[in-house]
Amino acid sequence: MTSRDTRKTTLVGTILEEEVVLSLGEVCRASRLSAERVIELAEEGVIEPIGRNPASWRFRGVSLRRIRCAQRLEQDLGLNTAGVALVLDLLEELEELRTRLGRIEA
Amino acid sequence: MRYKDYYAVMGVDRDATQDEIKRAYRKLARKYHPDVSKEPDAEARFKELGEAYEVLKDPEKRAAYDGLGTKWQAGQDFRPPPDWNEGFEFHGGGFTRGAPQDFSDFFDTLFGRGATGGPFTRTSGRAFHARGEDTYAKILIDLEDAYSGKTRTVTLEHTEVGPDGRPAVTQRTLNVRIPKGVRQGQHIRLAGQGSPGIGKGERGDLYLEVEFRPHRYYRVEGNDVFIDLPVAPWEAALGGTVKVRTPSGYVDLTIPPNSSSGRKLRLKDRGIPAKQPGDLFVVLNVALPKADTDAKKAAYADFAQAFEFNPRADVGM
Numbered sequence: 001m002t003s004r005d006t007r008k009t010t011l012v013g014t015i016l017e018e019e020v021v022l023s024l025g026e027v028c029r030a031s032r033l034s035a036e037r038v039i040e041l042a043e044e045g046v047i048e049p050i051g052r053n054p055a056s057w058r059f060r061g062v063s064l065r066r067i068r069c070a071q072r073l074e075q076d077l078g079l080n081t082a083g084v085a086l087v088l089d090l091l092e093e094l095e096e097l098r099t100r101l102g103r104i105e106a
Numbered sequence: 107m108r109y110k111d112y113y114a115v116m117g118v119d120r121d122a123t124q125d126e127i128k129r130a131y132r133k134l135a136r137k138y139h140p141d142v143s144k145e146p147d148a149e150a151r152f153k154e155l156g157e158a159y160e161v162l163k164d165p166e167k168r169a170a171y172d173g174l175g176t177k178w179q180a181g182q183d184f185r186p187p188p189d190w191n192e193g194f195e196f197h198g199g200g201f202t203r204g205a206p207q208d209f210s211d212f213f214d215t216l217f218g219r220g221a222t223g224g225p226f227t228r229t230s231g232r233a234f235h236a237r238g239e240d241t242y243a244k245i246l247i248d249l250e251d252a253y254s255g256k257t258r259t260v261t262l263e264h265t266e267v268g269p270d271g272r273p274a275v276t277q278r279t280l281n282v283r284i285p286k287g288v289r290q291g292q293h294i295r296l297a298g299q300g301s302p303g304i305g306k307g308e309r310g311d312l313y314l315e316v317e318f319r320p321h322r323y324y325r326v327e328g329n330d331v332f333i334d335l336p337v338a339p340w341e342a343a344l345g346g347t348v349k350v351r352t353p354s355g356y357v358d359l360t361i362p363p364n365s366s367s368g369r370k371l372r373l374k375d376r377g378i379p380a381k382q383p384g385d386l387f388v389v390l391n392v393a394l395p396k397a398d399t400d401a402k403k404a405a406y407a408d409f410a411q412a413f414e415f416n417p418r419a420d421v422g423m
Contacts, residue, residue, distance in 0.1 A: 010282070011280055016313065072141055
């Protein structure tokens with residue numbers, strides 16, 4: 001096991017869900033997908049762009065997480081993009097309900 | 107090295123058809139997929155499943171595996187027969203999901219690391235310069251860290267392909283300033299701290315998923331924080347001021363007279379200091395002192411006499 005110590009500097013991060021806004025190009029680079037594929041994901045509702053046309057689209061940071069999850073679910077479970085969009089929405093709802101349930105049981 | 111019973115992992119008979127294997131895989135994958143499953147060992151099970159399916163779905167690999175015979179038991183010490191690999195020509199299975207570096211030594215020895223595609227095709231291989239992969243890790247922080255924007259030391263372990271082409275575990279320590287107002291489930295993005303790129307490609311990004319360490323007194327829901335505050339019956343009835351510890355320090359809380367258990371007192375904007383700050387809710391919980399001496403029993407009896415109180419009036423009893 002090798003060890004790399006970068007303790008000298010303090011890294012300052014940003015909160016993906018709140019502060020990060022990405023263009024179509026940035027989403028493609030970060031997720032390593034083609035623009036066509038990212039547009040398809042947007043059309044099926046896996047991610048929600050803000051703006052009228054792809055050139056001016058902006059995505060919230062949480063989109064990267066949804067894309068990553070979508071890619072895995074498609075490959076591993078043989079789902080199509082529309083199915084993945086549904087699964088992601090249901091998972092979010094489930095998460096919300098679990099949180100509420102946790103509060104009631106606490 | 108231990109023998110792996112891929113048929114047992116997938117829960118199918120040795121004479122299962124390819125269709126049955128595929129169905130079994132889909133079913134178990136839905137059950138153990140780490141994105142979907144809440145099973146505690148989901149990730150390990152899913153990896154094991156991916157490895158088993160990688161072999162059994164491919165008639166070539168499956169035949170080779172079957173060729174080892176049925177005398178092996180799962181977990182038994184295993185050495186491949188000397189004539190292993192002769193006469194078999196493996197084609198890449200096209201299986202892109204489970205990362206091959208996650209497969210077991212058993213798989214490695216039989217099929218090699220390159221069995222899922224050439225040895226260097228781990229990252230699409232489309233260009234000689236490619237951006238490094240984004241990496242993900244979880245960090246456990248204290249709720250107070252999200253209030254104060256403290257710097258935390260994080261040690262990450264991850265697998266990188268070493269110069270010899272084999273994956274090696276690398277450990278690195280980072281100093282990360284926790285962004286003020288971060289919430290459970292959110293991700294801290296550290297640009298350029300992911301896997302190194304290939305050639306001139308830039309490094310990927312590192313994402314840290316935030317999880318709050320469970321706390322005895324605090325409960326978090328979205329931006330809001332809840333505290334259960336035990337109060338004495340007389341504090342609840344007469345009101346008063348109580349010193350309360352909150353994630354941002356002590357506050358003097360005024361309890362209104364005639365409060366009862368479960369009453370929520372809101373301290374506006376004292377929740378998680380996100381862009382839209384949450385509120386802090388103090389939930390009163392009336393604690394009753396034990397009547398364990400004669401004097402205390404007498405006090406309770408006086409109490410009962412002073413009030414003609416039916417606690418069950420509301421429920422019609």
